[in-house]
Amino acid sequence: MLKGKKVLLTAGPTYEPIDPVRFIGNHSTGKMGFALAEEFAEKGAEVILVSGPVNLKTFHPQIHTVSVMTADEMFAEVQKYAAEADIWVFAAAVADYKPKQAAGTKIKKDSDSFSIELVKNVDIAATLGKQKKPNQFSVGFALETNNELVHAQQKLQKKNLDMVILNSLQDAGAGFKHDTNKISIVERDKITNFELKAKTAVAQDIVRTIMERMYA
Template sequence: MLNNKNIILGVCGSIAAYKSATLVRLLIKAGANVKVILTADAANFITPLTLATLSKNPVYTKYFEEETGVWSNHVELGLWADYMIIAPASANTIGKMANGLCDNLLSAVYLSAKCPVFFAPAMDLDMWKHDSTKANIQKLQEFGNVMISPNSGELASGLHGEGRMAEPEEIIAFLIGTIKNNLPLAGIKVMVTAGPTYEPIDPVRFIGNHSSGKMGFAIADQMAELGADVTLISGPTSEKTSRQIRKIDVMTAAEMLEACKSSFTQSNIIIMSAAVADYTPAQVSLQKIKKKDEEFSIALKKTTDILLTLGQLKTPEQILVGFALETTNEEENAVYKLKKKNLDLIILNSLQDAGAGFKKDTNKITIFNRAAEKTTYGLKSKAEVAKDICTAILKLYKA
């Protein structure tokens, strides 16, 4: 959820500022790009050098740095961020945010930000319970800001009660959970197949194809980006996913069939982008076949058509998407496959198109819906093609 997201972390004057170092480390570990803004009081509790080292970015403390002559553009910072977190959020800063006061860089960036804002209060018990603090927090929440509630525990004053800032791990979990719940496919289960299958001839040889799995992995990543709970069933490939995706590795068409059948019934959306072998050797030699004769033939038998099998099992509530890689009569063959296999969408790509096909980083597709209406897209990166495919599926799912 946080991979490649731009996050501004605002740190206010509080003993809880020491936790900001851990929070930055966890954000970086989650793949986020982090820029830290310290208030003047916060710098008394934690040094800019510590946070700059952990975030791998300069730390911002004021509008203008006299020593370097650098101006910190609060508008650009506010627009750069995908999310803004203020942790710890002191009673002072919460009051400024609630009432539009703008006397430091952090409050100026807050007023300029267009992104969701999270704040994690940290203060003593009596300050937390004060009516003015309660009123300011209510205002912030009415503005659409999201509070990460403080914990109860021992406070810096020696009192025991509410006001202790949430732990960094809790803040990360809260942030990810909130982001995911607001995504369009939150709670939706998606199954994606990718890559080739290898059909063994003997212990060292196989029948396969040139599929790299790039397209299927890009689709799985994009579905996860939309909040889906993704199961990726992949044949042999060197591709990796950066998302927290359940991955099932298979080798043969038979193994892929079994993996698909086990995940299919609980899946809402099924996207079959794998290049599954149509034939497999009728018999597999247990020993390496020695090179003897000038000619050598292998008896082949049909594999089970996985897409056809799933199309027969599919319910009206499920969305089933197939792929058609064609070299001749492309559109006619794709529409025939769409209808025969009970698909909701079929993605056509042709080996005749320059830049499309196996092992390429780009692709060019045409999408047909159940009514055989087509939408054609230009040549794009497979990551962009995955977005187009997922957008078409999302429209269908929400229809």
């Protein structure tokens, strides 16, 4: 059980504003992250759930939800809780880039083409990875379309993660907009493959594996 443990968990997409009515985002629903939050709470942990804009709610008394919109807002909230958390799980699909400057008023379609200059968002997992203490356990997610395992292993190293949850958009029923997922858990010396399952069952597999590693 995880009674007495604190989990910091990110979920959902981020929306990066172009102007007051448009944004750059992605198809993340937050279902995987919310399923994980519920499973951690069921195992006794106190969960800080930092979520981007989703159509989901959780009413578990062990879960404290913080709603954000942008990657910068998510990073600011995560920084508040990172030091005190025993487990970090970065399940959010954070936008890699944002407009360099958001327009203050709605952009009109006055021309046949329109360019937006994008700049990199903060890499939340990598930045916190530099601050991770030996007693903290850090988990990242990798949603890939090609060279999946190579990219996941690179994330494991670059971001100082203990574990990467890999899923591929090549697998039917996995990724965004599904109630199911098919994952591989990638560790430094081990890769564990799972069958396609409901995201609630996937959350159970992930939390159980984290507990096994922490209490090994």
